[in-house]
Amino acid sequence: MTARAICVLATALVASPAALAHAFLDHASPAVGSQVRGAPTTVTLWFTEEIEPTFSSVKVLDAHGQEVDRGDKGTDRSDPTALRVGLKPLGPGAYRVEWRAVSVDTHVTTGDFTFTVQP
Amino acid sequence: MRSWLNAPCRRLWFGWLGFASVVLATVFCDAASAHGFVGKRFFPATLAVDDPFVADELSLPTYDRRTMPGHGDEPQTTESGLSIDYTKRITPNFGLGLGASYRRVAPQDGDTEHGFDNLALSAKYQLWTSDVHEAIVSVGADWDIGATGARRVGAERFSTITPGVFFGKGFGDLPDQARYLRPLALTGAIGVGFPTRSSTSSINDDGEEVIERNPHTLEWSFALEYSIPYLQAQVRDLGWREPFNRLIPVVEFVMETPLDRGGGGTTGTINPGILWAGRYVQLGIEAVIPVNQRSGSRTGILAQLHFYLDDLFPQTIGKPLFGHP
Numbered sequence: 001m002t003a004r005a006i007c008v009l010a011t012a013l014v015a016s017p018a019a020l021a022h023a024f025l026d027h028a029s030p031a032v033g034s035q036v037r038g039a040p041t042t043v044t045l046w047f048t049e050e051i052e053p054t055f056s057s058v059k060v061l062d063a064h065g066q067e068v069d070r071g072d073k074g075t076d077r078s079d080p081t082a083l084r085v086g087l088k089p090l091g092p093g094a095y096r097v098e099w100r101a102v103s104v105d106t107h108v109t110t111g112d113f114t115f116t117v118q119p
Numbered sequence: 120m121r122s123w124l125n126a127p128c129r130r131l132w133f134g135w136l137g138f139a140s141v142v143l144a145t146v147f148c149d150a151a152s153a154h155g156f157v158g159k160r161f162f163p164a165t166l167a168v169d170d171p172f173v174a175d176e177l178s179l180p181t182y183d184r185r186t187m188p189g190h191g192d193e194p195q196t197t198e199s200g201l202s203i204d205y206t207k208r209i210t211p212n213f214g215l216g217l218g219a220s221y222r223r224v225a226p227q228d229g230d231t232e233h234g235f236d237n238l239a240l241s242a243k244y245q246l247w248t249s250d251v252h253e254a255i256v257s258v259g260a261d262w263d264i265g266a267t268g269a270r271r272v273g274a275e276r277f278s279t280i281t282p283g284v285f286f287g288k289g290f291g292d293l294p295d296q297a298r299y300l301r302p303l304a305l306t307g308a309i310g311v312g313f314p315t316r317s318s319t320s321s322i323n324d325d326g327e328e329v330i331e332r333n334p335h336t337l338e339w340s341f342a343l344e345y346s347i348p349y350l351q352a353q354v355r356d357l358g359w360r361e362p363f364n365r366l367i368p369v370v371e372f373v374m375e376t377p378l379d380r381g382g383g384g385t386t387g388t389i390n391p392g393i394l395w396a397g398r399y400v401q402l403g404i405e406a407v408i409p410v411n412q413r414s415g416s417r418t419g420i421l422a423q424l425h426f427y428l429d430d431l432f433p434q435t436i437g438k439p440l441f442g443h444p
Contacts, residue, residue: 021398021430022156025352026364033298033355048398105433110250111159113353 023049023081023103030115039090039117043069047101050080055102058085063094092119154429158250159353160289161346162304163394166403166423167373168342169308171257171285173214173245175428175437178204185388185419188412192323194227195416200236206243208439216241222272234269237278243285253289253304258282265315276319281338283310291353302349307341317380334382336375344369348396367394371405386414390421401425 029044030036043060053075060069070086083101098112154174155162164170166181184199202220209215218239225231243259260282268274289304314333323329347366351357374387392405404422409415429437 021427022154024161024348027351027356031356032352107430107433109156109159111352 021049021103021105022107022109023047023051023101024109025099025101025111025113026081028097028113032113033115035116035118037118040087042084042086043097044082044084045097045099045101046079047081047083047103049103049105051075051083052102052104052106053083056083056100058083058097058099060085060087061096061098062090068095090117092117154427157248157253157255157287157289158291160253160291160304160349161396162255162287162289162306163344163346163367163369163396163401163403164425165306165342165344165369165371165394166392166405166421167371167388167390167407168306168340169241169259169261169283169285170306170342171243171245171255171287171308173208173212173243173257174206175208175214175432175439176206177426177428178202178423179426181421181423183407183419183421185407185409185415186417188416189227194229196224196226196229198225199223206241207436210442211439212245214243216243222269224272232269232271234272235267235274236272237266237268237274238264240264251292253287253291255285255287257285259285261310275314277314277316277333279312279314281310281312283308283338289349291349298354299350301354302346304344304346304349305341306344307339309337309339311378312336312338312375332380332382334377334380336377336382338375340371340373340387342369342371344394362395362397365396367396368392369394369403369405374410384411384413386411388414388419392421399427399431401427 024047026046026048028046030040043058045058053073058069058073059067062068068088068090070088073083073085076082076084083099094114094116096112096114100108100110102108154176155164155170155172162170162172164176181202181204184197186195186197189195200220200222202218204216204218206214206216220236221233222236223231223233240262241259243257245255245257248255260280263279265278266276270276285308287304287306291301293301313335316333318330318332320328320330345368347359347364351359351364369392371390372387373390374385376385377383387410389408389410390405392403394401394403402424404420407419407421431437
């Protein structure tokens with residue numbers, strides 16, 4: 001009885017299409033903590049869950065705290081787990097990406113990381 | 120000696136094995152963490168140290184095994200068990216918990232006994248959090264309900280009530296020069312156990328009355344963890360992918376110090392191990408190393424399968440009964 005109940009729960013766990021979870025940053029471009037040659041033109045974040053772009057946000061700040069993104073955040077229709085924003089021309093230096101993700105089941109996660117543009 | 124796999128446990132044991140194999144298959148599918156958040160910090164559910172969060176979660180099962188040294192006429196004894204623990208948010212900051220454990224007690228050269236330990240109830244309230252400093256403080260109490268378990272496995276006839284304070288602190292606010300220490304986090308709990316009887320009496324094999332005093336105890340514990348998910352999302356992407364990008368090495372320290380009634384010295388264990396925080400479940404395994412002879416005679420084991428009910432069932436049992444999450 002107990003073993004059967006556990007196995008039923010296990011099957012439901014694996015097969016459930018409706019259960020969703022918090023959206024965590026899986027990887028980014030530029031990568032978290034990376035040093036890049038050549039200034040990127042966009043920052044793209046890939047999350048572990050589909051996100052709600054309307055309620056999610058991403059901004060990029062320079063070493064002086066000035067926002068250097070274009071404010072045009074959006075997702076890719078072919079990949080609803082990705083959030084991207086365009087960048088103004090960047091010079092050498094360190095930049096901070098601050099993000100807030102709202103998954104489709106309304107769980108909220110936040111985070112930030114830096115990347116450096118090399119001369 | 121009776122086999123460990125007797126009727127009451129055999130089905131549960133094989134059922135758990137089957138379930139664990141299915142869960143392991145999900146390791147390579149999706150991986151995301153759940154609750155236990157302060158700011159951008161996720162705190163996993165630790166195995167031995169009660170974490171400071173109020174959450175909807177289920178530990179099923181927790182397996183433990185330890186060998187306790189002989190004392191006086193009592194022989195060396197190997198104890199093991201399977202436990203279930205369920206916690207439920209009543210409001211976003213207040214929750215209740217219920218725990219039960221099926222025990223196996225095997226004295227050296229003696230008869231093995233099986234049975235349920237006393238039931239345990241708990242309550243916890245999240246007092247304060249700081250997103251910027253990744254910090255949390257909670258208060259709560261545990262009630263080990265006497266006489267609800269089997270005496271043959273050592274379940275006490277009296278209750279013990281343990282009020283306590285719980286805390287958590289992530290180190291994400293460290294300066295940039297120490298950025299590789301930012302994935303570190305510390306959680307802990309401190310409380311005092313109040314037994315409802317100051318002493319208990321029993322009759323030994325010679326027909327003599329034996330009085331055992333029940334001291335007040337200081338329960339103190341903490342867990343130090345290093346989060347690979349935090350490292351890769353907030354500090355530096357090492358390129359680790361499934362399933363390694365969800366690993367959280369941890370070491371837990373679980374101590375008990377009698378405060379009176381001739382209770383003896385501090386006992387406890389140091390538990391190094393590793394956690395894997397998945398999308399809906401968490402897996403954990405730790406070695407249980409006694410800090411002294413009174414605490415055990417050899418290294419034991421602690422393992423757990425833990426469910427994030429708020430992610431599994433966000434619209435039903437995974438949300439607070441009252442208020443918005």
